[in-house]
Amino acid sequence: MARSTFTRGTVAALSAVALFALGACSSEQAGGTAEPTGAAEEGGSGDETIAIGFSQVGAESGWRAANTKSIQDTLTAENGFDLSFSDAQQKQENQIQAIRSYIAQGVDVIAFSPVVETGWDPVLQEAKSAGIPVVLTDRAVDSEDDTLYESFIGSDFVLEGEMAGEWAAEQYDGEGFQVVELQGTTGSAPAIDRKEGFATAIEGTDLEIIDSQTGNFTRTEGKQVMEGFLQKYDDIDLVFAHNDDMGLGAIEAIEAAGMVPGEDIKIITIDAVKDGMQALADGKINYIVECNPLLGPDLADIAKKVVAGEEVEKRIVVKDEAFDQEAAIEALPTREY
Numbered sequence: 001m002a003r004s005t006f007t008r009g010t011v012a013a014l015s016a017v018a019l020f021a022l023g024a025c026s027s028e029q030a031g032g033t034a035e036p037t038g039a040a041e042e043g044g045s046g047d048e049t050i051a052i053g054f055s056q057v058g059a060e061s062g063w064r065a066a067n068t069k070s071i072q073d074t075l076t077a078e079n080g081f082d083l084s085f086s087d088a089q090q091k092q093e094n095q096i097q098a099i100r101s102y103i104a105q106g107v108d109v110i111a112f113s114p115v116v117e118t119g120w121d122p123v124l125q126e127a128k129s130a131g132i133p134v135v136l137t138d139r140a141v142d143s144e145d146d147t148l149y150e151s152f153i154g155s156d157f158v159l160e161g162e163m164a165g166e167w168a169a170e171q172y173d174g175e176g177f178q179v180v181e182l183q184g185t186t187g188s189a190p191a192i193d194r195k196e197g198f199a200t201a202i203e204g205t206d207l208e209i210i211d212s213q214t215g216n217f218t219r220t221e222g223k224q225v226m227e228g229f230l231q232k233y234d235d236i237d238l239v240f241a242h243n244d245d246m247g248l249g250a251i252e253a254i255e256a257a258g259m260v261p262g263e264d265i266k267i268i269t270i271d272a273v274k275d276g277m278q279a280l281a282d283g284k285i286n287y288i289v290e291c292n293p294l295l296g297p298d299l300a301d302i303a304k305k306v307v308a309g310e311e312v313e314k315r316i317v318v319k320d321e322a323f324d325q326e327a328a329i330e331a332l333p334t335r336e337y
């Protein structure tokens with residue numbers, strides 16, 4: 001924690017004064033749900049608590065719940081952390097507010113999973129000027145300046161989309177399949193990258209994406225969008241959903257329309273959380289590409305290193321598997337999330 005302590009403390013104090021002068025009061029008001037869980041202890045013993053502010057995307061999916069649990073279970077007082085956690089409810093402005101609140105508090109590290117890719121440079125520059133290192137988890141930012149963050153820990157979303165598309169092509173090329181796509185949150189890294197990866201993988205096959213709309217990574221919106229697709233088209237063969245939750249919503253819509261998911265309409269999703277894996281084991285989903293949400297341990301490791309002033313890898317790629325129905329049945333009993 002020796003690194004930049006003076007600069008951080010000084011800038012934090014100035015930021016706090018500025019916020020007060022502007023009438024922005026408590027951290028709760030400034031950062032939505034950003035509430036410090038305790039003061040960071042700073043001393044000379046070398047075993048100080050690391051104050052870390054984490055701005056989460058929201059609570060939109062089973063994946064997000066597992067990711068939040070991993071972070072909260074790992075960044076504990078026993079592990080040397082004082083975690084301030086905030087839920088941005090899928091809104092970029094809430095994340096920006098939370099980050100500003102963490103800067104004003106003078107935390108040692110800020111971590112966040114950006115709801116969308118663009119628009120982060122100004123607030124990241126503020127953190128940099130305050131001497132507070134930033135670690136990205138799960139989702140990337142689209143910035144030309146990679147000095148604005150220390151490290152990015154997360155899956156390769158393009159690869160996930162490719163894995164989904166390659167399996168679809170292996171199974172169904174030659175059958176003239178009509179595909180509908182349920183996209184994740186518009187402008188988010190997983191939505192952009194999974195779309196690109198899938199499209200690349202099915203290029204040159206006779207699978208055709210006939211429609212593609214956002215279901216915002218939620219079960220409710222996935223269901224609504226699928227209902228719309230079913231009203232519009234009577235010849236859908238395959239759903240590619242950017243996450244399990246939207247796929248599960250699509251299952252509900254398909255069943256309500258009197259069809260059998262996994263048979264009449266095939267379904268491929270991404271995440272491999274428990275509910276998705278159960279639907280795969282039950283034959284309602286045909287294939288799932290995993291996106292591992294257990295990012296807490298890597299974040300703890302990187303946070304400790306950056307605070308100690310050690311070099312860290314700029315990009316830590318989390319490895320993902322893929323599951324067909326047999327593999328899901330085998331994996332389910334010991335599945336952690």
Ligand code: AHR
Pocket residue numbers: 060061062063064138139190217242243244245270271291
């Ligand atoms: O960024 C990861 C994605 O966000 C997950 O695939 C999805 O379920 C979540 O909402």
